Amino acid sequence: MDREQIINILSEVKDPEIPVLTISDLGILRAVEYAGDFIQIQITPTYSGCPAMEVIQEDIRAELAKHGLNHVEIKQVLSPAWTSDWMSEAGKKKLVAYGIAAPATHACFLSGEDKPESCPLCHSKNIEMISRFGSTACKALYRCLDCREPFDYFKCH
Amino acid sequence: MDLLSSYIIHQADNALILGHRNSEWTGHGPILEQDIALSNIALDLIGQARNFYQLAASRINELDPGEIITEDDLAYLRDGNEFKNFILLEQTNGDWAKTILRQFYFSSFQLLQFRELVKSQNTELAAISEKSVKETRYHVKWSSEWVIRLGDGTSESHSRMVSAQQDLNPYIAEMFTPADFDYEAESSRAGILPDKLKEEWYQRVNRILEIATLPVISEEKKTMQILSGKNGVHSEHLGFLLAEMQFLQRAYPGCQW
Numbered sequence: 001m002d003r004e005q006i007i008n009i010l011s012e013v014k015d016p017e018i019p020v021l022t023i024s025d026l027g028i029l030r031a032v033e034y035a036g037d038f039i040q041i042q043i044t045p046t047y048s049g050c051p052a053m054e055v056i057q058e059d060i061r062a063e064l065a066k067h068g069l070n071h072v073e074i075k076q077v078l079s080p081a082w083t084s085d086w087m088s089e090a091g092k093k094k095l096v097a098y099g100i101a102a103p104a105t106h107a108c109f110l111s112g113e114d115k116p117e118s119c120p121l122c123h124s125k126n127i128e129m130i131s132r133f134g135s136t137a138c139k140a141l142y143r144c145l146d147c148r149e150p151f152d153y154f155k156c157h
Numbered sequence: 158m159d160l161l162s163s164y165i166i167h168q169a170d171n172a173l174i175l176g177h178r179n180s181e182w183t184g185h186g187p188i189l190e191q192d193i194a195l196s197n198i199a200l201d202l203i204g205q206a207r208n209f210y211q212l213a214a215s216r217i218n219e220l221d222p223g224e225i226i227t228e229d230d231l232a233y234l235r236d237g238n239e240f241k242n243f244i245l246l247e248q249t250n251g252d253w254a255k256t257i258l259r260q261f262y263f264s265s266f267q268l269l270q271f272r273e274l275v276k277s278q279n280t281e282l283a284a285i286s287e288k289s290v291k292e293t294r295y296h297v298k299w300s301s302e303w304v305i306r307l308g309d310g311t312s313e314s315h316s317r318m319v320s321a322q323q324d325l326n327p328y329i330a331e332m333f334t335p336a337d338f339d340y341e342a343e344s345s346r347a348g349i350l351p352d353k354l355k356e357e358w359y360q361r362v363n364r365i366l367e368i369a370t371l372p373v374i375s376e377e378k379k380t381m382q383i384l385s386g387k388n389g390v391h392s393e394h395l396g397f398l399l400a401e402m403q404f405l406q407r408a409y410p411g412c413q414w
Contacts, residue, residue: 045204045288047200047201047204047292048201048204048205048207048208048285048288048289048292049199049200049201049202049203049204049205049207050200050204051200077284078208078284078285078287078288079280079283079284079287079288080287081284081287081288081291082288130190131190131191131193131194132194132295132298132299132302133190133193133194133197133198133299134193135193136197137197137200137201137292141190157291
């Protein structure tokens with residue numbers, strides 16, 4: 001087993017709240033070290049109060065245990081602070097296919113000024129915000145004025 | 158306890174107490190979307206509180222390696238006179254106007270403070286602040302929009318905002334009154350004296366109040382304040398809040414979810 005293989009195993013771990021995204025897609029898997037039979041992993045929360053972090057840690061341990069890897073240390077790091085810019089391009093495509101609009105711009109110094117490019121369902125640009133907060137802190141709630149469907153937008157952060 | 162630990166616990170207590178107050182709205186918000194919004198803000202604040210408590214606990218354990226304490230001990234097993242949050246934050250929720258105005262006042266304060274704390278000589282404090290500043294910017298935005306909507310809304314919503322101001326304005330001064338731990342934070346370059354944030358806070362808050370057609374506020378020269386949350390002298394409301402928040406750990410010590 002080498003480090004690459006461990007990273008491959010870890011990329012099977014999904015975000016429990018957006019199960020189409022892996023922790024690598026989201027950019028919350030920050031570092032993996034492997035020496036002897038000891039694995040050190042660093043993850044970072046998207047938001048300070050993200051309730052998924054503990055589940056993610058358990059899922060990481062469970063996934064590694066499936067491969068007989070039990071000697072694992074997981075550390076939560078806060079700096080550098082997570083940004084939606086770390087989300088992979090593949091991740092953004094998966095999000096849209098899942099019905100969630102992807103972060104629209106990069107390096108958002110003007111948090112809250114961004115908005116989705118289009119409705120993830122019918123791709124109309126005729127959309128409006130319903131609420132700055134959606135089902136989780138990382139999302140806002142929008143509505144499409146053409147197909148009339150409400151949808152979540154993964155905010156730039 | 159050393160003063161820098163107190164400073165960190167003060168930050169944690171502020172976030173926890175307002176987070177708890179906000180969570181009281183969960184299931185009771187005026188409309189579903191805003192119920193969710195306030196619950197999300199509560200989550201951000203409680204997350205920030207956990208980061209600060211973890212930092213304080215590890216510092217306290219390092220300085221006094223006897224009995225090991227955890228973030229939970231700090232949140233659930235301290236009494237009211239050991240809490241160092243602003244009196245503003247423990248006030249009862251009142252109506253939506255009062256909740257919104259309190260959030261706006263405090264988030265505006267937190268934003269200015271975190272912007273300074275990202276430069277803290279204490280790298281962990283800087284890291285927590287770097288994380289929190291982005292969330293707080295969003296809280297300011299959300300609460301500002303609501304202040305404007307209610308202030309410049311109907312005569313009913315306007316008058317409710319005015320009475321929220323009457324309720325809450327007396328507690329503003331405390332945010333900018335330094336406690337011993339603030340002086341320590343400033344001199345060790347871990348933090349900043351809050352009175353340095355005062356001028357910009359009033360400017361920013363008044364800019365929004367003006368748009369909202371609400372009375373602008375000025376610094377009270379003579380404060381009637383005898384309470385000092387930062388020094389553990391709280392209003393009666395904190396006791397009731399803690400009774401509910403701490404009940405489970407008091408009744409079933411060490412109980413886990």
